Amino acid sequence: MAFFPAGETQNQIPVLKKNILENLKVSIDSIRIDVGEEIFNAGAYYAYDLSDDKQSIFYGYSEGPEIHEISLTDYALVKRHKFTTDGPDQAPSFISYLSVLPNNEVALLGYGAQGIYTLGGKKLQDLGIEKTEWKGLQIDGSLNLISNLRVLSDKKRAVATPSPFAKPVEGLGVLDLENETITLHRLPALDITNRFNVTFRQGNGSSSSGDNIDLQELGDDFVIYSGSTSDIYLYQPDLDSLRLITFNHQLVPNQKTGDFPTEVDSNERRREVSNEIRKQISFSRLFWDDNRKIYWRFAIQNPRYTEENKYLGSEVFVFSYDEDFNLTGEIKSEELTMLPNLPFMKDGKLYGYRVMEENPGFVVVNFDF
Numbered sequence: 420m421a422f423f424p425a426g427e428t429q430n431q432i433p434v435l436k437k438n439i440l441e442n443l444k445v446s447i448d449s450i451r452i453d454v455g456e457e458i459f460n461a462g463a464y465y466a467y468d469l470s471d472d473k474q475s476i477f478y479g480y481s482e483g484p485e486i487h488e489i490s491l492t493d494y495a496l497v498k499r500h501k502f503t504t505d506g507p508d509q510a511p512s513f514i515s516y517l518s519v520l521p522n523n524e525v526a527l528l529g530y531g532a533q534g535i536y537t538l539g540g541k542k543l544q545d546l547g548i549e550k551t552e553w554k555g556l557q558i559d560g561s562l563n564l565i566s567n568l569r570v571l572s573d574k575k576r577a578v579a580t581p582s583p584f585a586k587p588v589e590g591l592g593v594l595d596l597e598n599e600t601i602t603l604h605r606l607p608a609l610d611i612t613n614r615f616n617v618t619f620r621q622g623n624g625s626s627s628s629g630d631n632i633d634l635q636e637l638g639d640d641f642v643i644y645s646g647s648t649s650d651i652y653l654y655q656p657d658l659d660s661l662r663l664i665t666f667n668h669q670l671v672p673n674q675k676t677g678d679f680p681t682e683v684d685s686n687e688r689r690r691e692v693s694n695e696i697r698k699q700i701s702f703s704r705l706f707w708d709d710n711r712k713i714y715w716r717f718a719i720q721n722p723r724y725t726e727e728n729k730y731l732g733s734e735v736f737v738f739s740y741d742e743d744f745n746l747t748g749e750i751k752s753e754e755l756t757m758l759p760n761l762p763f764m765k766d767g768k769l770y771g772y773r774v775m776e777e778n779p780g781f782v783v784v785n786f787d788f
Contacts, residue, residue, distance in 0.1 A: 435669060440739055440748030444787040445755055452779040453495040459487075461774045464761065466517045468525075473765050477525070478772075478779075479514030486517060486525065486538070489779065491765060496779070500538045502527070508542040510534070518570055518636075526570040533565065535574055544574060546596060556581065556592065556601040564592070567634050569641065571656055578641055578654060580632050587613045588632040591643055591654060591661065604661050606632065606652055612645040615675050615696050618682055619689040626686060628693035630675075635704045646701035648674035649718075653744075670749045671718055671736055675699040690728070697722050703758060705740075710767035713747065714740040715786075717758055732756030737786075748788075759784065 459480065464487070466479035475497065478487045484502035489495070502510035511529020518526040523538050528548065535544035548564050556562070567588075568579035577594040581601070591604040609632050616629035630646040643652040649666045650673075666673060679696055683689050703717040719733040735755040739748035759771015759782050769784040 435667070435746050435749065438748050438750070440737060440750040440788055442788055443737060443748070443750050443752070445737075445752055446785045446787070447754065448783040448785065449773065449775065450494050450781045450783060451775045452489055452781070453493075454778055455496065457496060457499065459499075461777055461779045464772060464779070466514050467761055467763075467772075468517055468519045469763055469765075470519055471521075476763070477517060477519055478761075479517050479527075481513055484510045484512055484514065486514070486527075487779075488538075494781070498538075500540070502536065502540045504532075508536070508540055510536060510540070510542070515565060516568060520570075520572055520574070526574075528565055528568060528570075530565055535570070546570070546577075551599050553594070554598075554600045556589075556603055564594075567632075568594075569634060569636055570596075576656065578634065578656070580634050580643065587616075591634075591652065593654075593656075593659070604654075606643060608650040608652070608663050608665070609643065609645045609648065611674060612647045613681070615647045615679060615699075617680060617689050617692040617696070619684070619686050620682070626689060628689060629679075629696050630701065633704065637705060637707060642705055644702065644704060646703075649702050650674070651705070664744050666740075666744075666746055668738065668746065668749055670751060671700045671720070675701075694722075694724070700736075704762075706762070706764040706769065708764060708767050712742060714742075714744065715764065715769070716740070717755075719758060730757070755784070 460482055463481045464478040465481045467476060469476050474492055476489050476491055480487055484504050486500040488497040490497050504512045509532045510527050511532040513529050514527050516528040520526060524535055526535050533546040533548040534542045536542050563582050563584055564579050568577055570577045575597055577596060579592045580588045581592045582588045589603060590606050593602045612630050612632050616627055618625050618627040632645050635642045641654040649668055651664050653662045653664055679692055683692060698721055700718050700720045706715040708715055716738045718736045722733040723731040735752045737750050737752050741747050759769060761772040763770050771782040773780045773782050
């Protein structure tokens with residue numbers, strides 16, 4: 420690991436001296452959620468966030484403006500929080516992002532509506548992301564902010580990865596919601612991502628697959644990362660500090676290589692190219708383990724599919740880092756064949772969402788070393 424200001428040339432990176440994951444054992448459990456008499460489509464969860472105390476998780480329900488609150492202590496549905504799609508309390512019909520805020524408030528974003536709401540459905544603040552003429556950012560064409568935006572707990576600022584429609588991300592945008600301005604920080608170490616994303620355009624629409632630049636909350640900070648490279652950027656809002664962090668993994672390449680078409684003339688060709696891209700290493704987000712005081716990260720490569728193109732699994736690699744992002748362990752897992760869906764970490768275990776007999780449920784990955 421090494422820290423560098425954004426855009427600064429990298430120096431020598433320390434290598435791993437002791438591998439704490441050398442004898443890692445992984446076991447997998449499953450938990451079914453008790454939903455009582457409620458009936459809904461358990462496969463319709465999309466956006467999600469944990470409460471600050473990690474005792475509850477909130478899922479956006481994509482078939483209606485709802486948030487489902489699930490207890491992580493007794494694994495039961497606590498409540499279906501319902502919202503309206505019209506009037507002064509209008510919420511997005513499809514919640515693409517939600518963030519749990521203090522005082523039983525949530526930030527909900529989607530195309531057509533963005534705001535701060537009570538869990539009872541009252542809109543407290545209209546963020547107006549789409550309607551605002553943002554100052555300080557010159558981008559030709561329509562600006563996409565909704566798909567990757569995070570509202571800070573002060574409700575006065577947000578961070579996003581803005582891009583023109585169907586084009587690469589421009590950088591990290593820091594939004595002043597009160598003054599309607601954006602400050603853009605370039606992310607040159609992640610420009611490699613644009614080489615590993617393929618698009619098919621037809622009429623006014625397009626379909627894309629491959630790697631993307633993503634944004635995750637990590638405590639009070641934010642990580643900007645991509646499947647194409649192990650490099651990450653760490654943004655600390657209180658300091659307005661952006662740092663490039665690089666790693667020296669020894670089990671896997673630190674980034675993808677090769678040349679692939681980024682524009683193709685059919686959906687079939689798009690799937691073919693993206694399947695070739697996925698044969699190379701792809702890095703996940705990071706997960707903070709409060710029990711062990713380490714970060715976990717995962718990577719996959721060489722996916723396997725059936726003749727009907729159904730995903731069967733991949734080679735999975737597991738990494739650990741200390742609080743300063745120094746690499747402390749890496750191993751290829753024999754037990755894991757894929758990464759959990761909608762993942763989060765609690766009590767040193769990695770959770771993922773799974774539909775179980777038409778009910779919500781969790782896959783729980785246990786680590787022993």
